[in-house]
Amino acid sequence: MESLWIEGVGCTFNRMAAAPLLLPLRRMQVLNRRKARGTILLILLAALVAAGFSVRASARAAKGYEAATLVETETYLPCASGCFPAVEPARAFCFHMGDGAVIGEGQSYFHEGKVNGMEDFAGSQVAIRLSRRSIWVRPPDGPTVKIERGSQFEGFKDNGCVAEVHRPILAQAHGYRRPAKIPADAVAIAGSGKGDYRPLFLWFECAMEPDAKGITCRRWYKDGESAGADWFCARTVDGAAVGTDFAFDPLLSHSERVVLTSGAVLQHDNRGRTNGALDRPSEACR
Secondary structure, eight states, rough: OOOOEEEEEEOOOOOOOOHHHHHHHHHHHHHHHHHHHHHHHHHHHHHHHHHHHHHHHHHHHHHOOOEEEEEEEEEEEETTTGOTTTTEEEEEEEEETTTEEEEEEEEEEHHTTTHHHGGGGGTTTEEEEESSEEEEEEOSSSSOEHHHHHHHOOOOOOOHHHHHHHHHHHHHHHTTTTTTOTTTTEEEOOOOOOOTTTSEEEEEEEEOOSSSSSEEEEEETTSSEEEEEEEEEEEEETOOOOOOOOOOOOOOOTTBBOOBBSBHHHHHHHHEEOOOOOTTTSSSOO
């Protein structure tokens, strides 16, 4: 039997006698090392999964925003002249994104003035994220602002913006069954939103008058009842003559502003009439 003298302690260490005691210790060391390696692997795996999730989440967030140009932004009263005194004005926005336009609006009352501050970014590139009902606007220097998608503001100067205002209105109009009283060649256009009925859309039919000096546009409500008529000169606001074969664009027009398919706008006829007849027939259209 092999023995080992340990100095300073005064005892003899017998290896064979100690073997049964050392074996469990070695097994514990091996198990501890395996557990340690397993724990380290689990930590590394969790870190990799978290990093991958973070990268994917970041990619999704970045992908959700797209570059757009804030073309126009204007303040208006959505309820026109029928507003309560305390009603806060809304701010309408139009963005160019890709080949199309996106419109929305918000009220500064709900956004602590952030919406009104957005007017400083008109003409600038911003990042926007879209959902069916909302638009998140991230300007180059400022907080992200959430606004509602869609607007009924018709004062946009850009035709693409106006078309986006009218598109859902005409889609709603085409969802109604055309009344029998409406002529077959009448088309739906956006209403003025003014007057007692504040029609969202009207049926519209325009024709050159017999003397070719003016254009009469007859109008009907969605139920087929007459909404009267309006008159325009046989020329555009730029002074160009309009031929008898003129055609207007329903998507760009509304009941008080008729836009031809060429993009030109008809000049409104301000001559006095009684029951549709000119008070002074010899008077030039003005």
